[in-house]
Structures are given as structure tokens and as C-alpha cells.
Amino acid sequence: MIKTFSSRAGRLSPTNIAFLEKESACLLKLGQAPETDKPVVIDIGFGDSQSFSEDVLKNPDYCFVGIEPYKKGFARAVEFYEKAEPDNLFLFNGDAREYIEASDYEISFIRIHFPDPWPKKKHTKRRLISNEFLTSIYKKINSGAKLEIITDSKPYQMHIKDLLDAQKLFEVIEAFEISYEVSTFHHKGIKKGHSIERYVLLKN
Numbered sequence: 001m002i003k004t005f006s007s008r009a010g011r012l013s014p015t016n017i018a019f020l021e022k023e024s025a026c027l028l029k030l031g032q033a034p035e036t037d038k039p040v041v042i043d044i045g046f047g048d049s050q051s052f053s054e055d056v057l058k059n060p061d062y063c064f065v066g067i068e069p070y071k072k073g074f075a076r077a078v079e080f081y082e083k084a085e086p087d088n089l090f091l092f093n094g095d096a097r098e099y100i101e102a103s104d105y106e107i108s109f110i111r112i113h114f115p116d117p118w119p120k121k122k123h124t125k126r127r128l129i130s131n132e133f134l135t136s137i138y139k140k141i142n143s144g145a146k147l148e149i150i151t152d153s154k155p156y157q158m159h160i161k162d163l164l165d166a167q168k169l170f171e172v173i174e175a176f177e178i179s180y181e182v183s184t185f186h187h188k189g190i191k192k193g194h195s196i197e198r199y200v201l202l203k204n
């Protein structure tokens with residue numbers, strides 16, 4: 001599997017390390033289902049977890065499974081969980097493709113906000129959103145499930161448009177039930193004057 005994330009670790013503080021080592025109740029194993037009766041939202045790549053944590057608090061009727069390989073961001077999400085104790089947050093530290101592939105429960109929503117753009121031509125294979133990815137997601141989710149993608153990267157937007165034009169699996173719609181705050185990468189995109197595009201895909 002080609003890696004879709006860079007190996008940046010970020011400098012881990014003693015607090016980060018303590019939360020990474022904690023046997024927190026929010027932690028999931030590969031493919032493990034969260035214990036919840038709420039519709040499940042998988043958030044792929046929540047980054048520093050700042051806006052993600054707010055989204056968890058502002059959408060209490062949904063259960064979030066946050067997946068992030070980046071250790072520093074992951075440690076911050078565990079810290080948030082331990083301090084705020086939301087009953088609608090679970091976390092997996094690793095690659096979302098592997099987690100979803102190993103899962104066997106009902107996933108209602110998937111969010112991918114500002115995926116790593118990999119703008120250089122030689123890196124395009126590292127983009128998370130590909131035909132192969134959409135096909136594997138499609139096989140794992142039920143009818144009525146939705147996928148939301150947001151990006152400020154022009155090359156990624158063109159790439160997604162080409163993918164969507166060529167596929168017949170998903171219907172492109174507008175509505176997505178879960179609200180979101182402006183994230184760190186969203187802020188960066190706005191600051192650079194980029195146009196932000198959002199795509200919502202429905203499995204019929």
C-alpha cells in the first residue's frame with residue numbers, strides 16, 4: 001500500500017508522550033467497532049485535532065471515529081478525550097484505509113477534510129482519494145452512507161473532478177449532516193486566497 005501521509009512525527013512533548021502511552025478507553029484496535037447506538041462518522045486525518053475536537057462536542061448525536069497516523073495530533077486527541085470525556089469519540093492511530101478494510105460494522109459517514117495534496121506530479125500516487133480508494137470505501141459502507149471531502153488544492157480539485165466524472169458508484173449531492181469548524185489547514189487555505197471546494201458523495 002502506498003503511503004498517503006508523510007512521516008513527520010512533530011516534536012513530542014512529555015505530555016504528548018504520556019497521552020500516547022495512556023490506555024485510554026477511547027482507543028480502538030484495527031477495525032474494532034465503537035460501542036455506540038449513534039450513527040458513526042469516520043474522520044480520516046484529523047491533523048492537530050483542534051477543530052475535530054470542537055466538531056465532536058458540537059455534534060453530540062453522532063459518534064466520531066477519528067483516525068490519524070500523525071503521533072502529535074493523535075496525542076492531542078487522546079488528551080482532549082481524557083479531559084472532556086465525550087461519550088461520542090473513539091480513536092485509531094494508523095492508516096484509515098487499513099482500519100476501514102478490517103472493519104465490519106455500519107459506517108454512516110466518512111469525512112476527509114484537507115487531505116494531503118501531494119501536488120508534485122511524481123507524488124500523485126500518494127493521494128488518498130483515488131479510484132481504488134472510492135471503490136474500497138463503496139464496498140464497506142451501506143446504501144445511504146455519505147462521504148464528505150474538502151480541499152483547497154487546485155490540482156487535487158481537478159483530480160477529484162476527473163475521478164467523479166469517470167465513476168458511477170456515488171451520486172454527488174450537497175447535504176451532509178455533520179457541522180464542522182474551520183480547521184488549521186482550512187485557515188491556511190483561506191489565508192493563501194485558495195478557493196475551497198467541498199464534495200459530498202452518496203452511496204445509493
Ligand SMILES: C[S@@+](CC[C@H](N)C(=O)[O-])C[C@H]1O[C@@H](n2cnc3c(N)ncnc32)[C@H](O)[C@@H]1O
Pocket residue numbers: 004005006044045046047048067068069070073094095096097112113114115116117128183184185186
Ligand atoms: C493536510 S492534513 C489535514 C488535517 C485536518 N483534517 C485539517 O483540516 O486541518 C492531512 C492529514 O491526513 C492524515 N492522513 C494522510 N493519510 C492518511 C490515512 N491513510 N489515514 C489517516 N490519516 C491520514 C495526515 O497524517 C494529516 O494529518
